Amino acid sequence: MQNETENENKKAGDLTPVSEIISSCPLFKDVRECETLSGETAITETITPEAEAVIPESESPSGNTPKAEEPAVTESAAPEVRDDIPGTPDYNWKKYGYTRITEETFCGGPHPGDYEKDGVLHCGYCHKPKYVLHTLFCKTKAYPIDCDCKRECRNRIAEERRRRQEREHAELCRCHALPHEYMRHWDFAHDDGGSPRITSYARRYAEHFVEMKRRGEGLFLFGVTGTGKTYAAVQIVNALCDQGYRCLVTSFLDIVNTLLSMNRENRQGYIDDICRHDLIVFDNYGTEPSTYFSDMNVLKIINTCYDRHVPMIVTTSLSPEILNKGTNVTRNAALLQLKKRCYCLTLANIQRRNRQAKERAARFRNLLGIEAEPEAEASAPLF
Structure with missing residues (x-):
């Protein structure tokens, strides 16, 4: 009988309070202290949600210990952690008591404001437990879990x-698609307002590109130089690059010159690489030389895009009458294939070209310090 009593006392003595188990757990060795912004070490204590400020000594008689119903707390500011994660400076992290959020915030253990309830540490902001106790083989261990604010922050x-x-991928697509650096600023957000009608058409084409890509339909833009054909095409490309599409802005003249510099066995692979894009812009159609090699490769590229349903946007400064006049059989076949898949639009906004010329002339006069008279300015030739 005495042995059974001793065994029971021994078992009762083996039971360790939960607070001691938590404090002695290896998971808590690195969370007993938190680092403030000034670099000083502040010991984190258990703080109830109601106690957010230190009780002044004047409220405690003769500087004695505060009353039991008003537990003492340690005054400390919300943790401000170094090394911000890029891309999160505009988020209101103060909602959860954090000045700034980094990865260190989630592995720094208890923060000022956290309190203990039912033997488990609770978050002082969302009041959800930060740890869960599991007993296995008469051993109780604490395992960290995510509270609501921690989960939302993650x-x-x-x-x-x-x-x-996504932004980095869009920049890579834009670097691949555009041949010139200045074309990156040709987008709908920075539209110059020179051709509002064609800009609205281009925007709607970009918005419905999923359907256009499924059908393989594009645009055939006609107009003299300076009417905004290439500008509208590049606007569409920039909008699609932001969505992650793989586009290309090129010309048949550049493609033909590249093919001439390549070996015969590598030419077909180069054409296949071009036709794998989601959208291809062929600028200045009709300026390539009218030779057998050029016409055959242009027709091959157009037919490949036609068969693969690759949308094409073609710009040309030649009128439809000039394109149809004096063409050989190969060029005529290529032109017919383009018109089957591309909707023809004629841009006749000459005012855009005149306005750009006037702005360019005014910029040069201001740069050179030339003061032109009103009569001379009105009769000044446009560039």
């Missing part, structure tokens, strides 16, 4: 990283 950071990856 999701927010993951969303910011996803957006940053």
Whole structure:
């Protein structure tokens, strides 16, 4: 009988309070102290949600210990952690008591404002447990879990990283698609307002590109130099690059010159690489030399895009009458294939060209310090 009593006392003595188990757990060795912005070490204590400020000594009689119903707390500011994660400076992290959020915020253990309830550490902002106790083979261990604010912060950071990856992918697509650096600014957000009608058409084409890509339909833009054909085409390309599409802005003249410099066995692979894009812009159609090699390769590229349902946007400064006049059989076949898949639009906005010329002339006069008289300015030739 005495042995059974001793065994029961021994078993009762083996039971360790939950607070001691938590404090002695290896998972908590690195979370007993948190680092403030100034670099000083502040010991984190258990703080109830109601106690957010230190009780002044004047309220405590003769500087004695405060009353039991008003537990003492340690005054400390919300943690401000170094090394911000890129892409999250605009988020209101102060909603959860954090000045800034980094990866260190989630592995720094308890923060000021956290409190203990039922033997488990709770978050002082969302009041959800940060740890869960599991007993296995008479041993109780504490395992960290995500509270609501911690989970939302993680999701927010993951969303910011996803957006940053999309922006980086869009920049890579834009660098691949555009042959010139200045074309990156030719988008709908920075439209110069020179051709509002064609801009609205281009915007609607970009908005319905999924359907256009499924049908393999594009645009055939006619107009003299300076009417905004290439500008509208590049606007569409920039909008599609933001969506992650793989586009290309080129010309048949550049393609033919590249094919001439390549070996015969590599030419077909080069044409296949061109036709794998989601959208191809062929600028200045009709300026390539009218030779057998040029006409055959142009027809081959157009037929490949036609068969693969690759949308094409073609710009030309030649009128439809000039394109149809004096063409050989090969060029005529290529032109017919383009008209089957591309909707023809004629741009006749001469005012855009005149306005750009006047702005260019005014910029040069201001740069050179030339003061032109009103009569001379009115009769000044346009560039």
